[in-house]
Amino acid sequence: MPLLFVLNNRHARCTIRTVNLRVAHQSRAKRTRTAVSLFSGCGGFCEGVELAGFKIKCAVEVDSFAAETYRFNFPEVPLFEGDVTNFLRDGGTHEQDYDLQEIDLVFGGPPCQGFSQIGPRDMNDVRNTLYEQFCRVVSKLRPKIFLMENVPNLLLLRKGHFRDLILRDFAKRGYRNVTFLKLTASDFGVPQDRHRVFFFGTRDDLDLPYDLRSYAERAIGRLRWQHPVTVWDAICDLPAEVVPSGETLPYRKRAAGLTKFQRMMRLDCEEAPYTVARKRPRDNGTPARLHNHHTKEIQERRKHLISFLKPGMKGDSLPREIWNGLRPEKWRRLDPDKPSYTILAQMHRDLSEWVHPKLDRWITVREAARLQSFHDGFVFVGSEWQQLKQVGNAVPPLLAYSVASMAAEVVLRAEGWSEASPEVTELVQGRLSFSEQVVSG
Secondary structure: OOHHHHHHHHHHHHHHHHHHHHHHHHHHHHOOEEEEEEOOOOOHHHHHHHHOOEEEEEEEEOOHHHHHHHHHHOOOOOEEEOOHHHOOOOOOOHHHHOOOOOOOEEEEOOOOOOOOOOOOOOOOOHHHHOHHHHHHHHHHHOOOEEEEEEOHHHHOOOOOHHHHHHHHHHHHOOOOEEEEEEEEHHHHOOOEOOEEEEEEEEOOOOOOOOOHHHHHHHHHHOOOOOOOOOHHHHHOOOOOOOOOOOOOEEOOOOOOOOOHHHHHHOOOOOEOOEOHHHHOOOOOOOOOEEOOOOOOOOOHHHHHHHOOOOOOOEHHHOOOOOOOOOOOOOOEEOOOOOOEOOOOHHHHOOOOOOEOOOOOOEOOHHHHHHHOOOOOOOOOOOOHHHHHHHHHHOOOHHHHHHHHHHHHHHHHHHOOOOOOOHHHHHHHHHHHHHHOOOOOO
């Protein structure tokens, strides 16, 4: 065989191999990213992760009431309703049952009551070790990246004891490249000053060409809103009237001059990252209804008391003849011109810290959901007590969207795509309109 032919033949084989590798690489970039949700609650974190382009292969939730709401809003997502300690156990068939091969992301927020500044901060609270179950599932599924949400106090409790345990546990399981970011929800379109920490890390075999924390800060920085959404920007289009628990209202026609956030939330508007189809998946041509616009009854004595509360003020501002000054946080009216303070699960027991900014009543479940950035098509089911608890426990969907978008970008870079590649550029450009506060139409 002539030498020239041999060289040309070899070159052809190399060219074919290079083309095949490029096609395979592009195929991986274009395929739908997959995720598994732990401690799913009613689905706030899942809502944001789906918006960021991930397909959730399975969700895990032990609370039967939260699971009921989850199923209503995510009917296509298989739900393992049970204790996370029983999920993916050796000898079981969950990986086959839920098709959990090649998972890109594992995410969730282990219960935080044992770490919370508001809670008892009990070092022996059994919930403090639920992060170990999160680590176990990550070790089992070997995702490219994980996201674990919790309260910032976890970083400080016992001089960082739990923070260091978490970092060491992930390192032992093949995730040494782990870091965390402290984020405020109001920086990402959520009308609420909710502070949370997100631990995240990539698998050891992924070759990252950058410092993970620095790149993540830059990636998520593109999604920061220039101006926070205020309480009134978030809820002023909702009706003043309320209905009894379990009833709905006709959906009020949109008015002129809606804020970008309101367009995201409303069922009759399109605003990135939401479409009307996303918000009304069950639309069968019937008129839209407003769900969950109800609240706890209020006694006349309490109604008279909160009538003295000015916007943004607490119980310690009330006249002595109205309130004795004890427990100054007991009564609190939302400031219409600022983001809300933290929406908490304890609302289900007492709403006196969440007085409507302009009306003499408590906020409704729907108004609380808006302040958590749940769109109006996300329906909470169960008793009013349970609905308020679910709203307060949730990860705000728009915050979840931001961190999941960051995770998606990190995965692309970890797979070898350059920052200038069409794949990364397309992802970044698709997110930019989210943080622009100009109404799109």
